[in-house]
Amino acid sequence: xxxxxxxxxxxxxxxxxxxxxxxxxxxxxxxxxxxxxxxxxxxxxxxxxxxxxxxxxxxxxxxxxxxxxxxxxxxxxxxxxxxxxxxxxxxxxxxxxxxxxxxxxxxxxxxxxxxxxxxxxxxxxxxxxxxxxxxxxxxxxxxxxxxxxxxxxxxxxxxxxxxxxxxxxxxxxxxxxxxxxxxxxxxxxxxxxxxxxxxxxxxxxxxxxxxxxxxxxxxxxxxxxxxxxxxxxxxxxxxxxxxxxxxxxxxxxxxxxxxxxxxxxxxxxxxxxxxxxxxxxxxxxxxxxxxxxxxxx
Amino acid sequence: xxxxxxxxxxxxxxxxxxxxxxxxxxxxxxxxxxxxxxxxxxxxxxxxxxxxxxxxxxxxxxxxxxxxxxxxxxxxxxxxxxxxxxxxxxxxxxxxxxxxxxxxxxxxxxxxxxxxxxxxxxxxxxxxxxxxxxxxxxxxxxxxxxxxxxxxxxxxxxxxxxxxxxxxxxxxxxxxxxxxxxx
Numbered sequence: 276x277x278x279x280x281x282x283x284x285x286x287x288x289x290x291x292x293x294x295x296x297x298x299x300x301x302x303x304x305x306x307x308x309x310x311x312x313x314x315x316x317x318x319x320x321x322x323x324x325x326x327x328x329x330x331x332x333x334x335x336x337x338x339x340x341x342x343x344x345x346x347x348x349x350x351x352x353x354x355x356x357x358x359x360x361x362x363x364x365x366x367x368x369x370x371x372x373x374x375x376x377x378x379x380x381x382x383x384x385x386x387x388x389x390x391x392x393x394x395x396x397x398x399x400x401x402x403x404x405x406x407x408x409x410x411x412x413x414x415x416x417x418x419x420x421x422x423x424x425x426x427x428x429x430x431x432x433x434x435x436x437x438x439x440x441x442x443x444x445x446x447x448x449x450x451x452x453x454x455x456x457x458x459x460x461x462x463x464x465x466x467x468x469x470x471x472x473x474x475x476x477x478x479x480x481x482x483x484x485x486x487x488x489x490x491x492x493x494x495x496x497x498x499x500x501x502x503x504x505x506x507x508x509x510x511x512x513x514x515x516x517x518x519x520x521x522x523x524x525x526x527x528x529x530x531x532x533x534x535x536x537x538x539x540x541x542x543x544x545x546x547x548x549x550x551x552x553x554x555x556x557x558x559x560x561x562x563x564x565x566x567x568x569x570x571x572x
Numbered sequence: 573x574x575x576x577x578x579x580x581x582x583x584x585x586x587x588x589x590x591x592x593x594x595x596x597x598x599x600x601x602x603x604x605x606x607x608x609x610x611x612x613x614x615x616x617x618x619x620x621x622x623x624x625x626x627x628x629x630x631x632x633x634x635x636x637x638x639x640x641x642x643x644x645x646x647x648x649x650x651x652x653x654x655x656x657x658x659x660x661x662x663x664x665x666x667x668x669x670x671x672x673x674x675x676x677x678x679x680x681x682x683x684x685x686x687x688x689x690x691x692x693x694x695x696x697x698x699x700x701x702x703x704x705x706x707x708x709x710x711x712x713x714x715x716x717x718x719x720x721x722x723x724x725x726x727x728x729x730x731x732x733x734x735x736x737x738x739x740x741x742x743x744x745x746x747x748x749x750x751x752x753x754x755x
Contacts, residue, residue: 454698
């Protein structure tokens with residue numbers, strides 16, 4: 276009798292856990308960007324730890340990199356080696372600073388040419404799960420201004436859009452996430468389609484859906500935002516076509532796109548916090564070439 | 573206490589997975605450390621099925637928050653995986669490095685399929701694609717599986733030692749006893 280009630284209690288607890296998980300799923304399916312007070316509380320605990328761990332990891336990588344450099348000069352004269360070590364360490368530090376400064380300058384440059392108000396954010400975690408391409412960023416200034424759905428840019432192009440917000444940290448749904456959908460255009464042909472991520476692929480890839488066959492795409496064609504849908508400003512660089520899959524039948528072409536942003540090296544981003552301007556109705560503007568740091572005017 | 577310690581270690585592993593592994597040479601895929609926590613609680617005879625389900629749910633819920641996945645995806649999959657692991661123990665004694673690695677490999681493949689299946693229900697636009705790298709993820713999970721499972725066995729041992737000092741030590745439970753819901 277006692278054993279029976281214990282067994283019943285065990286089964287009931289398991290059932291309750293499954294039920295809560297299913298209820299959470301249904302709620303998040305209805306309101307993807309919403310977080311409960313408990314979620315926000317947990318994220319407030321998690322984000323500082325992620326941020327600290329990220330800094331420690333980068334420091335360890337930097338020290339390891341220096342160690343590798345130093346082992347190359349061990350065979351040389353000891354005095355020269357010591358001098359060399361010092362200079363190399365300084366050089367590495369200078370390069371790191373120069374690279375960091377360059378990144379910030381490019382971000383500032385992007386901010387100057389982006390036709391919208393932006394704030395900078397630092398990436399503290401990327402891709403904990405291969406089935407959901409999400410990066411977490413921390414915003415030092417401008418907390419409270421970031422909202423669900425806001426576009427996120429880098430100097431190379433579009434990174435994604437804000438998915439969840441919790442205090443100073445926010446999740447970016449990268450454009451390679453399969454849930455992401457961005458209205459894009461091929462400037463060469465004017466062909467429009469929906470860019471969708473291909474999660475779980477061995478590489479960051481996207482595909483363009485609903486691209487009409489009447490405007491044939493070619494490998495190497497640039498893809499930019501169309502500005503339609505109201506989320507992204509128009510003519511922001513997104514990626515390049517790397518494969519036009521032959522043999523597909525139907526009304527639409529099957530096209531694979533490699534994003535211009537290297538998501539494995541994502542470190543700083545800009546969040547567009549002001550609404551983008553209304554799209555230009557002039558269709559000839561779509562035929563501008565796209566390359567490099569791209570915000571076309 | 574056992575649950576609290578396990579969840580704390582799970583939390584650290586998930587933070588590790590979301591930050592340190594992004595700096596690894598292979599950026600695209602990482603072992604599923606959260607799943608290994610769930611496997612441990614499911615496989616270990618020191619955990620009742622209810623406490624294993626609670627820890628699996630909490631780990632999955634935390635992983636959903638850390639990874640940016642829709643809330644409930646990993647929570648649901650991890651509870652199901654804890655049940656799978658417990659079901660497995662009634663048929664196979666998962667002991668030794670090879671069997672632990674094989675179990676982690678198979679469980680990771682199964683979890684990947686479940687995640688894609690659940691994701692397709694929550695976000696139909698994402699479809700059922702994305703399983704191409706599941707074998708690599710499973711391989712990495714299988715490789716680190718024995719280490720992480722060993723770490724948790726060690727932690728369980730330490731918890732038992734601490735409990736025995738106050739007369740609360742918990743011996744292994746027989747999974748074939750009449751309290752198992754699997755009988």
